Amino acid sequence: ASVWNSSSTNRQDSVVERMKLPKKIGTGGSSSERENIEIDLIKILIKSYFDIVKSTILDRVPKAVMSQLVNETSGNIQGELIRRCLASGATNLVKENPEITAKRDQAQKLLQTLEHSIKIVNTVRDFKA
Numbered sequence: 001a002s003v004w005n006s007s008s009t010n011r012q013d014s015v016v017e018r019m020k021l022p023k024k025i026g027t028g029g030s031s032s033e034r035e036n037i038e039i040d041l042i043k044i045l046i047k048s049y050f051d052i053v054k055s056t057i058l059d060r061v062p063k064a065v066m067s068q069l070v071n072e073t074s075g076n077i078q079g080e081l082i083r084r085c086l087a088s089g090a091t092n093l094v095k096e097n098p099e100i101t102a103k104r105d106q107a108q109k110l111l112q113t114l115e116h117s118i119k120i121v122n123t124v125r126d127f128k129a
Helices: 002-019 033-087 098-128
Strands: none
Touching: none
16 A cells, blocks of 8 residues: 555656746747847736636626526525415415406307307308319
8 A cells, every 4th residue: 555655646746846837937048129029918918818817707706606596596485485375275376366267268168169160161161062
């Protein structure tokens, strides 16, 4: 077991050594004025990019968290409301309005009458042919 741990530790040390970056990255010699300007420009662009990424993350993470919280909470509240209504015997809250029931019955009768009328018209039309 000690051999395994020592090789694992050596491997981790090797990874840490490879991950180290030099303190300063240079061009390897003297740089011209144009190269220095380009280097400074690249530094500014990289910093600007990371600032944009940082502000985007800072903006989106709270929105995503709140969205998840609101969605989960609304689902829980709706379920709890239905449970409490049914437990308290609030069946009058889920009863259909008598006016709507009457209108639906009337519409069903009208539909049956119209379907019967279509059958009569089709019979007469077929009889003439």
